[in-house]
Every structure is written in C-alpha cells, then in structure tokens.
Amino acid sequence: MYFKRGDLIIYGLIIGIFLTLGINVYNIKETKAERAEIYVNNKLKYTYKLQKAEKDFYVDTDIGGVGIKLKDNKIRVTSSYSPRKLCVKQGWIERSGQTIIGVPDKLLIKIVGKEEAEVDFILR
Template sequence: MNMKEFIKNSRLKPWDGVIVLVLIVSSFLPIILFSMQQTAESAVVEKRAILRVDGEEIKTFDLIEGQETFTYLYEDDDGDSNLIEIQGDRIRIKEADCGDQICVRRGWASKNGETIVCLPHKLVIEIQTADGSDMDDLIY
C-alpha cells in the first residue's frame, strides 16, 4: 500500500492534523502563562525591613536586590548601640554591645516575616513585603 492509497482510505481529513497540533500546543498554555505571571510578580514585589525599639518604629530600610551595602548605627539614650548592615535584599545586625550577642549570631534575614531580635536593647527588625503580600510564603 503506497502513501496515496493510505491517505485516501484514512478517516483523517487534511485539517485534522492541524487541529490536533493546536490542541497539544494549547494544553501547555496555562503552564506558560502561570510561570510568566509568577516571574513578573516576583520581580515587582520589593521588601523592606522595619526597625522597632520598644514597639516604636524607628526606621524603615528598603531591601532591593543589587543595591550597595551600607550600615546604620542605632544608639539609644543609654548609650546602647547596634550596627545594622544592609546588603542588597538582606539585613543583619553586624555588631552590638549587648552581652549575649544572639542578635549578631542570628545572621542575615531576607524572607518575608523573618525577624532579628536584640532583647537587651528591646530592638526588633522585621522583614515585610512593601505591598503587604505574602510573597515568600508561597511554595513553588
């Protein structure tokens, strides 16, 4: 049986192959659109770190990937101090004159909801997304 006879005896019409191909390609469309949406959302959402002492908001730091590293020295009226370092989209307490140094050993914080606490100085640094969403809580 040659190809012409096979095509002639086949129940497939000429456009059936095109329709099948379109259906296969369109079945992957939701995956492509969802991944593009996730990429766009993660690029837009910015984070910030809020510095609070004894419950009072003192300063807010924008955490933007790629920004230069800088430090901020917090000193209270009693002479207690914490040296805070911001590097791109993460933050840490680099130096503190408290006795236990737990806040220094805590290291870097960068995810939404993470906190750094210095109990002797009543200092808390909390990471939040700038728009209030729970971006880092999503499972990919």
C-alpha cells in the first residue's frame, strides 16, 4: 500500500483541522455554577444559591408539588406527583447550563453561572 503525494496532503489537512478544533474546544471557558433558578408555569418562582450544606424544600405545582434537595453545590428533585417521575430520575445537576424539566408539573430548574463581561460581537 503506497500513498500518493495528494493523499498525504489531504490527510495532513484533515489532521490539521481536527487539531485546530480540539484546541478550540479545550480552550472553552466553563462558567462557575452559582445559583439555581426554579420556574413554575414559565415564571421564575425561586432562586437559591448553590451551597455545601444540605437543604430540603418543597415547591407547589399544578399537580401537587415537588420535593427538591440542595447539597454539595448540586440540586435534584427528590419527589413528584407526576406519573412517570422523570424529573426525579434525572438526578443531580451541578454545572452551569444544566436543567431538570418536569413536564406535567410545568417545572424547570436551571443552573446559572456568573455572567462574564466578555463581548462576543457588536452590532451597528
């Protein structure tokens, strides 16, 4: 099996593209998770700061409510009156941008991080 000069150029370009993409993905900054926002019926109801100490609380929803637990800078739904309890099965979330969604409960829990003052673009 012999490589031609054109094959080597194509392979080199492909490897270069993947290396560039890998370096760019590695340099993406992750925002630090700071607080959890809890929405019920598409309205922000509660905002809790993520904390190390354990805290349990209850949020009323249209079908009864959900139990929520904060612990070790993570949050999860512990109980729900929804039939399949999918929001309970989603488990712990801890990174900025992660969400827990309870459809019958009309519940959304979102982890929000520090917003950086970095400008992506300016539109004139």
